[in-house]
Amino acid sequence: MKIALTDAFAQEKIRANHALIQVIDPELNINIIDLGLVYGLDFTIPNRITVTMTLSTPHCPLGDAIESGVTNALGKVFPDYQVDIQLVWEPEWSIDLVSEAGKEQLGIK
């Protein structure tokens, strides 16, 4: 997920991104940002954060643990915001979405 500095909510998005680094995929032991699971953050609705994200496997058994991780992590940084998670399968998650650090942890590099 790229954040443009010209974005009106760049500051919020950077804070949210930093918070989401704390959410770890329990199976892969890599944070969801480096895994490339988070596709987008939207702050346009007041006091609401919409997170568009996916899972590494559709119907992942730990899916709701990751979801509650996202809600908890953002809730700590933005206590007055409601967190809305939009789970999508398109585009499908692939290894190309993993960051360099994530690839290193997966043993690809």
Place this chain on the structure above:
Amino acid sequence: MADIFVNKAPKEYVVVPFFGTAALFFLLLCLLLCFSAKEITGHYFNPHILAIVHTAALGWGTMVIMGAAYQLLPVICENELVSPRMAFLSYLFLTIGTCILVYCFWTFRTDWLMMVAGSSIVLSSYFYAYIIYRTATDANKSPIYQYFLLISALWLCFTTTVGILLVINLSYTFIPRNHIDVLKLHAHAGIVGWFLLLICGVGAKLIPMFLLGKSKKTILLYVALILQNLGLILFLVDGYFNPMGGRMLIYGALIALGTICWLIYLADTYQHRARKKVDVPMRHAAFSIGSKILAFGMIPVILLNPQTKWIALYGTLIFLGWITALILGKTFKTLPFIVWNQRYKNLNGKLKIPMPKQLYSEEVVKIQYYLYSIAIVLLCLGIALDSSLLLQYTGILWVLVAVLYVYNVFRIIFHKTTLHHENSTN
């Protein structure tokens, strides 16, 4: 968004008792193996061998696989598990039935008590099949994995039903065929119909998930399902009406061919995996697949040279090689996540929490893996060479493997939630 199902894992009481009980049955199995080391290479219609085989098939294999299936069913069918209470009942009936059945075989008590045990296991299998059927059909989706699960559940019911008929036949003979011949059909319905189909279905879903790999060759799974079922049905029909003979090789070849298709699918997934590191629990799978291939290779041997020791080797490769290796490894890819999900799901992202891998000792799993590798090789050698001394020493190794496994399983089950504040070092 509306049709996306985020998995709601079944409650802990539905799955965890299966794993805990199976671990204890594995310990019992290894102890029985140790006590009866000298008898292993003898004829399989022997009270102690029958007790050992049923401990392995029901208390160990079926117990873990049934529990894991309840956990995985929502993942495979993309639907919540139907009737968790019935799932718990199936656990109770399976546990009680297996305990009594093993006792009855060991002491060769073939009266009403054995019938009660058999009926309890039949009931458990019917509950299981009902849950699978309802969960799968309510889902309105039909991936291939679901067919493997459903059909294997039907074969389980068939196997347990034939089993109870055989129990009754011991006291009131009514089956027109030779008891031993029907026993072979009962065993293979269980091995191929229940264990092989279920493992193929669950493996085809889980192994790509663990490796982050994908294969587009799903057609291979359909071919595998058809060939395995065709081979088994032909074997059972022919085997019931005619004496066992060379034709059985054709049916075995059909099943083997189906399994090869499944292996090609997995190999394709492995080649296209994103996760390059293969951990110790996954390495157990290599032993499992190797044992399965060797067991298939034993089929011509036992048909052409039906010495009891070769049949013992065939059974050992199936139960202590293929099925046990798979369970010993996969337990640590499932149970810690099940327990972690219940204990830490709502704390994720809130506090510093342990990861599922930290719920057990990886060091102990490594030692267990090496000990198991030595134990299975020595056991096979002991049987092939008919060496009772080697078998006795190997029995001790098996008990050690079981102790390590039980230690880790109960360490996970009894894990207490531990929280760390974010500013603490650990």
